[in-house]
Amino acid sequence: MTTNAQVQVLPDAAAVAQEAAQRFVALAQEAVARRGQFSAALAGGSTPKAMYQLLAQPPLREQVPWEHVLLFWSDERFVAPDDAESNFLLAREALLDHIPLPAANAFPVPTIGSSPEAAAMAYAETIAANTGETMVLDLVLLGMGPDGHTASLFPGHPALTILPSLDVIAVHHSPKPPPDRISFTLPLINRAANVLVLATGAEKAEAVRQCLRPAAGEAALPAGLVRPRPGTLTWLVDAAAGAAL
Ligand code: 6PG
Numbered sequence: 001m002t003t004n005a006q007v008q009v010l011p012d013a014a015a016v017a018q019e020a021a022q023r024f025v026a027l028a029q030e031a032v033a034r035r036g037q038f039s040a041a042l043a044g045g046s047t048p049k050a051m052y053q054l055l056a057q058p059p060l061r062e063q064v065p066w067e068h069v070l071l072f073w074s075d076e077r078f079v080a081p082d083d084a085e086s087n088f089l090l091a092r093e094a095l096l097d098h099i100p101l102p103a104a105n106a107f108p109v110p111t112i113g114s115s116p117e118a119a120a121m122a123y124a125e126t127i128a129a130n131t132g133e134t135m136v137l138d139l140v141l142l143g144m145g146p147d148g149h150t151a152s153l154f155p156g157h158p159a160l161t162i163l164p165s166l167d168v169i170a171v172h173h174s175p176k177p178p179p180d181r182i183s184f185t186l187p188l189i190n191r192a193a194n195v196l197v198l199a200t201g202a203e204k205a206e207a208v209r210q211c212l213r214p215a216a217g218e219a220a221l222p223a224g225l226v227r228p229r230p231g232t233l234t235w236l237v238d239a240a241a242g243a244a245l
Contacts, residue, residue, distance in 0.1 A: 028065060075181060144211075206244055208237055
């Protein structure tokens with residue numbers, strides 16, 4: 001199946017981070033000007049981290065109306081928020097600690113004191129309470145692993161083929177540690193107004209091709225099932241990850 005993705009191939013990972021950060025700024029400015037708020041879901045991974053570091057310093061930091069920004073996480077490892085494995089900690093250290101975002105505007109996944117299932121359910125309610133019943137986020141940022149996983153949706157997960165009625169799910173036995181995670185589902189991701197997928201490195205070239213230029217009969221990878229409607233989909237890849245396109 002073809003996608004409606006816009007694909008931008010940039011020279012290297014630094015250029016991908018720069019482009020992603022600039023797009024974050026533009027989308028934030030546009031949404032805040034239009035309706036006074038910008039809601040974005042962040043991701044884990046090294047490429048998003050480099051983007052956060054750019055947003056955390058001048059000149060981009062000053063261009064974002066942070067007091068009107070709401071931040072969520074498209075996936076989280078089921079660990080404490082100060083654990084080295086936490087996607088929230090990654091974003092806190094790279095971004096949140098350096099910007100004037102009101103503390104009440106960051107919505108980390110509640111990973112303490114409940115089960116992954118209860119946390120997933122509570123998180124969906126938090127998103128709905130802060131973005132509206134339709135849960136349309138202005139931006140969902142995603143990374144992709146070499147196996148084509150995105151958020152914490154790994155190949156073969158039943159949520160990919162059985163249309164989940166849930167917007168956020170608990171994931172167990174993740175092939176990439178840690179095993180327990182919380183993840184946005186495809187329906188929630190695909191409701192977003194804008195989705196940005198970042199992929200860098202030669203080890204992702206085959207998965208990038210399979211997602212964007214699938215051969216007839218080829219199984220769909222999780223990242224290839226990201227197809228927001230009516231939202232926009234943009235893949236930012238470096239030359240190495242885009243080499244098989
Ligand atoms: C995780 C990571 C993972 C990551 C991709 C891409 O929860 O294990 O967040 O999903 O986003 O593997 O990571 P890199 O950008 O570091 O290649």
